[in-house]
Amino acid sequence: MRLASWNVNSLKVRLPHVLDWLAEQAPDVLCLQETKLEDGNFPIKEIEEAGYHAVYSGQKTYNGVAILARTPPQDVVYGIPGWEDLQQRVLSATIDGVRVVCVYVPNGQSVDSDKYPYKLAWLQALESYLRDSLQSHAQFAVLGDYNIAPTNRDVYDAAIFGEGILVSEPERAAFTRLLALGLIDSFTLFEQAEPVYTWWDYRMGGFRRNHGLRIDHILLSASLAQRCTDWQVDKAPRKLERPSDHAPVWVDCIGG
């Protein structure tokens, strides 16, 4: 099965790209972030006509997550249970026996912003939730925009970012703690010769100059990682007119 993730930066604007991508890549599951749509405006008709079921949790202007799947998502959980959050950033569902968690980790804005401690507290809450969920799901995948570049290799110019947002030690430590739960960054199963990015700045010809970051990740439980045969980032949608600044990423897993 193919499990994918894409921060679309407005599903309203990007719906044609998403529908084209579903047709071309035929993922079994596609996790979306930054839909920026209230649930009443979610394009469920178009998604269903494309052959997908969908569950979604959105809000106006900011955030919003969705899971599209060829078979009906089951046991849907909205947000992080027991952790109040007005921002719609997490959605979980079981699809074909795999527990899928779609995450849009807060950006944090800057390390001296109020949004930075919110990001770290949010990551702590996510860690607790994932620890609990892993107890009951051997086949487990956490896909999304983590807003963390795990190593300097995941940054086009580490000097520019310094100890700033997306790369700071506390954020990277939080990411490492997610791995310590027993999750594997599927990207690392298929080490690449050249640096690989999933996001490029709209400004200053960021994509053309390959000024990117690897901040979209697919973490897999050990059982699911054993079934994983490929990891890819598809840069093609980033080349289209009015692209998202993120590219879709996916993994293929045997069976399911």
Add this chain to the structure above:
DNA sequence: ATGGCGGCTCGCAGCCGA
């Protein structure tokens, strides 16, 4: 050194993203 793009809104300027 700064901002540079793009999407959003009880919009026409300002916030936010990364």
